[in-house]
Amino acid sequence: LAKTTQPISMDSYEGQEVNITCSHNNIATNDYITWYQQFPSQGPRFIIQGYKTKVTNEVASLFIPADRKSSTLSLPRVSLSDTAVYYCLVAGVNYGGSQGNLIFGKGTKLSVKP
């Protein structure tokens, strides 16, 4: 099972770019990388997903190096409302659609200050 390691916490200021790195040294060939955001008292919310290289959507970018042993979530110009916990999830699809390897780590608590 691919385990992930993220910084426990990060601080930033409004308007800055924030990069959160996740290490997943034993990622498998069929694993993909997904990032979620969670606010207090709410369920996680999908941010972005990728398999390799770079993926960008309207809220974030995801950078994955060639060896795929890490990934970096990039949040451009953060605001106070980006204060949340960010989870990196590395999981694959086994034969028959088995989902038993869906394991969330402890996440990174991002605090954005004025």
Add this chain to the structure above:
Amino acid sequence: NAGVTQTPKFRILKIGQSMTLQCTQDMNHNYMYWYRQDPGMGLKLIYYSVGAGITDKGEVPNGYNVSRSTTEDFPLRLELAAPSQTSVYFCASRQGARGAQHFGDGTRLSIL
């Protein structure tokens, strides 16, 4: 669309009692999941279902049961509540085995 709806939002149980946490989704998703989240921790998968009539265990299934009689509903059953089951429970769904999971707002369960 309501998305994923969980009921109740809060519940206090006594040790040994049983209850069912309800989860329903209106997105016609085939995959559904139950997670628990302890304070300061990530989510742990309890059970999941890849479609009506099909369920399977996740990382922490002991003490729980599930059923999936329809596409929309995926209830989680606690038969003999124990203090170790005090947690926040999240239900999620998605179409297919990859892509975004859509989460409900959770059920906060305390067992005293």
